[in-house]
Amino acid sequence: MNVAFLSIGDELLIGKTINTNASWLGEKLSAIGFDIHCVETISDNRCQIISSLNRLISENNVVIITGGLGPTNDDITKHVLCEIFDTELEFNQQAYDGMARYVLARNQEINDKNLTQAQFPKKATFVPNPCGTASGMWFEKDSSVIVSLPGVPHEMKAIMLESVIPWLKNRFELPAIFHRHVLVSEIAESKLAETISDWEAQLPEQIHLAYLPSPGIVKLRMSCVAENEAKAHELVEKEEAKLKNIIAPYIWGYDDDTIEEVVGKLLLKYNATVSTAESCTGGNISRMLTRISGSSAYYYGSVISYDNSVKIKELNVNPKDIEQHGVVSEQVVKTMATEIRKKIGTTYGIATSGIAGPTGGSEEKPVGTVWIAVASEKNIVAKKFLFGKERDTNIEKATVSALRMLQQLILQEHLA
Amino acid sequence: MNVAFLSIGDELLIGKTINTNASWLGEKLSAIGFDIHCVETISDNRCQIISSLNRLISENNVVIITGGLGPTNDDITKHVLCEIFDTELEFNQQAYDGMARYVLARNQEINDKNLTQAQFPKKATFVPNPCGTASGMWFEKDSSVIVSLPGVPHEMKAIMLESVIPWLKNRFELPAIFHRHVLVSEIAESKLAETISDWEAQLPEQIHLAYLPSPGIVKLRMSCVAENEAKAHELVEKEEAKLKNIIAPYIWGYDDDTIEEVVGKLLLKYNATVSTAESCTGGNISRMLTRISGSSAYYYGSVISYDNSVKIKELNVNPKDIEQHGVVSEQVVKTMATEIRKKIGTTYGIATSGIAGPTGGSEEKPVGTVWIAVASEKNIVAKKFLFGKERDTNIEKATVSALRMLQQLILQEHLA
Numbered sequence: 111m112n113v114a115f116l117s118i119g120d121e122l123l124i125g126k127t128i129n130t131n132a133s134w135l136g137e138k139l140s141a142i143g144f145d146i147h148c149v150e151t152i153s154d155n156r157c158q159i160i161s162s163l164n165r166l167i168s169e170n171n172v173v174i175i176t177g178g179l180g181p182t183n184d185d186i187t188k189h190v191l192c193e194i195f196d197t198e199l200e201f202n203q204q205a206y207d208g209m210a211r212y213v214l215a216r217n218q219e220i221n222d223k224n225l226t227q228a229q230f231p232k233k234a235t236f237v238p239n240p241c242g243t244a245s246g247m248w249f250e251k252d253s254s255v256i257v258s259l260p261g262v263p264h265e266m267k268a269i270m271l272e273s274v275i276p277w278l279k280n281r282f283e284l285p286a287i288f289h290r291h292v293l294v295s296e297i298a299e300s301k302l303a304e305t306i307s308d309w310e311a312q313l314p315e316q317i318h319l320a321y322l323p324s325p326g327i328v329k330l331r332m333s334c335v336a337e338n339e340a341k342a343h344e345l346v347e348k349e350e351a352k353l354k355n356i357i358a359p360y361i362w363g364y365d366d367d368t369i370e371e372v373v374g375k376l377l378l379k380y381n382a383t384v385s386t387a388e389s390c391t392g393g394n395i396s397r398m399l400t401r402i403s404g405s406s407a408y409y410y411g412s413v414i415s416y417d418n419s420v421k422i423k424e425l426n427v428n429p430k431d432i433e434q435h436g437v438v439s440e441q442v443v444k445t446m447a448t449e450i451r452k453k454i455g456t457t458y459g460i461a462t463s464g465i466a467g468p469t470g471g472s473e474e475k476p477v478g479t480v481w482i483a484v485a486s487e488k489n490i491v492a493k494k495f496l497f498g499k500e501r502d503t504n505i506e507k508a509t510v511s512a513l514r515m516l517q518q519l520i521l522q523e524h525l526a
Numbered sequence: 527m528n529v530a531f532l533s534i535g536d537e538l539l540i541g542k543t544i545n546t547n548a549s550w551l552g553e554k555l556s557a558i559g560f561d562i563h564c565v566e567t568i569s570d571n572r573c574q575i576i577s578s579l580n581r582l583i584s585e586n587n588v589v590i591i592t593g594g595l596g597p598t599n600d601d602i603t604k605h606v607l608c609e610i611f612d613t614e615l616e617f618n619q620q621a622y623d624g625m626a627r628y629v630l631a632r633n634q635e636i637n638d639k640n641l642t643q644a645q646f647p648k649k650a651t652f653v654p655n656p657c658g659t660a661s662g663m664w665f666e667k668d669s670s671v672i673v674s675l676p677g678v679p680h681e682m683k684a685i686m687l688e689s690v691i692p693w694l695k696n697r698f699e700l701p702a703i704f705h706r707h708v709l710v711s712e713i714a715e716s717k718l719a720e721t722i723s724d725w726e727a728q729l730p731e732q733i734h735l736a737y738l739p740s741p742g743i744v745k746l747r748m749s750c751v752a753e754n755e756a757k758a759h760e761l762v763e764k765e766e767a768k769l770k771n772i773i774a775p776y777i778w779g780y781d782d783d784t785i786e787e788v789v790g791k792l793l794l795k796y797n798a799t800v801s802t803a804e805s806c807t808g809g810n811i812s813r814m815l816t817r818i819s820g821s822s823a824y825y826y827g828s829v830i831s832y833d834n835s836v837k838i839k840e841l842n843v844n845p846k847d848i849e850q851h852g853v854v855s856e857q858v859v860k861t862m863a864t865e866i867r868k869k870i871g872t873t874y875g876i877a878t879s880g881i882a883g884p885t886g887g888s889e890e891k892p893v894g895t896v897w898i899a900v901a902s903e904k905n906i907v908a909k910k911f912l913f914g915k916e917r918d919t920n921i922e923k924a925t926v927s928a929l930r931m932l933q934q935l936i937l938q939e940h941l942a
Contacts, residue, residue, distance in 0.1 A: 120734075120736055121736060121738045121747070122549070122552070122565070123552050123556070123562035123563075123564070123565060124552045124553060124556040124562055124705075124749075125548070125549035125550060125551065125552030125553030125554075125556070125562075126549075126553070126707075126738060126745070126747065127549070127738065128544060128545075128546055128549045129544075129545060129548065129549070129565075130544055132541070132545065132567070133538075133541035133542075133543070133544045133545070134541060135541070136538075136539050136540045136541030136542075137540060137541030137542070138541075140539075140540040140541070146539035146540055146541075147539075147568075147569075147574075148539070148566060148567060148568045148569075148574070148578075149538070149539065149545075149565075149566070149567035150564060150565070150566050150567075151548070151564060151565035151566075152563075152564045152565075153562075153563075153564075158563075158564070162564070215892075215915075216894075216912060216913075216914065217912055218714065218717075221716055221717070221720055222720070223716045223719055223720060224716060241914070241915070241916060243716075262739065264916055264918070264919060320542065322542055386830075388809075391813075392809075392812050392813050392815070392816025392817070392821075393804075393808075393809030393810065393811070393812030393813040393816065393828060393830065394809065394813045395809070396808050396809030396830045396832075397807075397808050397809040397810045397813050399808070400808025400809065400830075400832060400882075400921075401808070401917070401918065401921070403882075403883070403884055403885060403917055404885075405808075405832075406832055406833065409832055409833075410832055410833035410835065410836055411829065411830050411831050411832050411833055411836035411840070412809060412828070412829070412830035412832075413827065413828070413829055413830075413840075414802075414809065414812045414816075414827050414828035414829075414830065415827050416812075416816060416821075416822055416825055416826055416827050416828075417822065417825075417826035417827055417870075419826065419871065420826055420827035420870060424827070424829075424869075453840075454833075454836060455835065466819075467819070468819055469819060469820075501817070501819055502817065505816075505817075
């Protein structure tokens with residue numbers, strides 16, 4: 111089954127916005143067995159929309175259109191779709207209700223521009239948008255399905271997950287495909303590839319392996335196509351068991367796990383709590399922990415001690431330690447981790463201090479040097495890392511490493 | 527002059543890699559006056575490459591192809607290009623020298639795969655690659671230019687900047703184009719569109735307006751094509767002045783400004799410093815501020831007071847205020863903002879307390895309710911916001927709003 115994505119919007123063409131919608135859609139739809147045939151991006155231009163869409167419909171079973179549905183004047187997709195599908199706009203009660211519910215919940219007034227969003231093509235099926243005012247539209251033509259969605263990423267994703275993906279699964283007979291992600295850290299991609307090369311070589315041909323790296327993390331994806339889901343599942347499970355024998359110490363999660371979720375669940379399970387004392391990560395660890403709804407049960411608070419005065423005054427760091435060992439040192443992060451858990455009154459304390467870059471490095475401590483400590487009542491662990499030259503990536507890698515160190519300490523204390 | 531980008535690679539289609547090449551190319555080529563007509567992504571498939579490329583050549587003055595030039599077996603672009611341009615591969619000394627220089631500089635040996643990279647289409651012009659082993663190729667057909675480049679972003683960018691962009695400027699007579707972005711917050715896209723509809727209606731036809739929304743922010747982009755750059759600049763400036771008369775209070779920046787940069791520069795300018803006391807934003811404000819290299823000059827630290835005990839103990843919030851007004855209240859954020867600036871010793875203090883969601887709301891204080899306060903020695907401002915249902919977006923919007931409130935207070939205190 112072929113699917114194509116058509117993204118509409120000048121902001122994508124001139125590079126002001128990166129087309130993350132296409133990659134998200136590609137991941138989700140290939141995961142349920144669609145072949146992603148092509149991705150096209152064009153401008154809000156009638157002729158171009160007509161010509162691209164007609165061609166894509168003739169070549170694909172499904173076309174997903176994103177963008178061009180906002181209330182402003184440069185958004186013309188809806189009118190052009192009426193032209194292509196030989197239909198017209200009419201007032202649609204579901205579209206009106208969806209828009210009104212959203213607007214009124216925000217204590218805003220429904221204005222004329224909003225009202226145009228209740229106009230809906232006669233021949234389309236209404237697709238609800240739980241996160242915005244523009245509804246999705248589902249058309250059928252020559253046995254192809256064409257879906258038009260707003261371009262705002264969180265709206266598009268919500269509509270896909272809630273309606274479009276389940277509907278597509280019903281509408282088409284897709285091959286049984288099973289994906290399993292094994293999430294690994296503390297080992298570089300090339301070293302990992304070397305370590306598991308024998309295992310990789312013996313994989314049955316139905317299983318395809320891919321390496322998906324991101325800062326501090328490598329995802330290993332096994333994809334298996336088989337006669338049915340149970341068979342695909344079974345094949346992958348067998349290989350996963352072998353893989354675990356080789357790289358168990360590096361595995362911290364599976365599939366859609368995130369490190370902040372994995373750590374959060376462990377803290378909940380053992381009725382434990384955490385606080386952070388962050389320098390180079392600048393609040394990124396606390397931000398990651400608090401992205402999870404319900405994190406207030408185990409995350410209590412932080413001191414972001416960017417300036418040394420804050421480290422000394424709020425975290426009892428000894429100025430002599432800073433003078434003697436530097437602020438990026440084992441002594442300093444150990445004090446920070448110990449003091450923050452006492453100050454906030456939590457089971458665990460995390461601390462970071464490093465040179466995020468791009469400036470501030472020295473021969474002895476180059477850009478990318480980060481010390482991280484994790485403390486509990488009985489234990490304290492500190493590690494030195496040498497990441498790269500790029501500020502954002504260093505902050506991300508330090509955050510992942512700190513959460514991973516916490517995970518290891520919790521497991522060590524409870525499984526020993 | 528129309529240009530199209532053709533990206534080749536399965537990893538782009540299935541979402542494993544985000545197509546940042548296309549956005550970079552779009553920005554660079556629209557800035558020099560090309561119209562970006564479309565972006566297409568397809569797989570390493572002979573038929574698909576031939577059909578897409580022939581169509582794109584017939585519709586565009588320039589086609590830039592990225593990807594499919596590596597030494598591995600699934601990269602077939604070079605062979606397909608020979609087929610399309612009716613030519614064949616031959617040994618090319620420049621291509622060999624470029625590859626050899628790169629390989630030998632890294633103390634590696636030239637292997638068989640590298641040698642295939644010295645094979646080059648007879649009819650193509652050699653385009654040097656300063657950062658890798660695969661040369662670029664420049665073809666001409668029916669007065670169109672077709673350029674094929676490697677897909678690795680830093681190689682593609684280096685070749686474009688060093689050769690392709692200067693060559694294209696020579697080859698085509700391009701119009702003068704000028705883009706201006708006006709960055710706005712505290713007003714919804716639909717309300718903004720309504721407010722400026724008269725101004726929009728009277729814009730000269732050379733100026734095209736676009737709305738680019740992201741959480742908490744709308745970018746208004748004016749693009750103007752004119753006989754020369756000075757004229758385009760002048761036309762936009764005139765309209766910008768009128769726009770400012772209408773929406774001045776909502777404007778916080780221009781072009782590539784980010785709110786954390788704008789605030790950082792203001793703090794530097796007035797020799798001022800800031801600290802944050804964050805509850806619902808969970809460290810995201812400090813993270814944003816510290817993403818900027820050099821932020822240690824004006825950002826000192828934070829207390830992330832997620833748990834009420836931390837608000838009471840570290841920020842002197844009165845438990846009676848929490849009991850009487852709730853933790854999401856004007857009283858609580860005002861105390862937090864006042865206390866954090868005293869505690870950390872900074873000019874300004876920012877505080878947030880809200881219900882990020884998706885759970886935790888009540889009738890009186892629904893999900894999305896956020897109180898934000900900004901304090902200086904003499905002033906304190908607090909505002910209540912009602913954002914949406916989505917946790918991530920609420921955190922982002924609260925962060926933007928808090929930084930924007932700080933910007934306004936700084937300006938008010940220094941420009942009054």
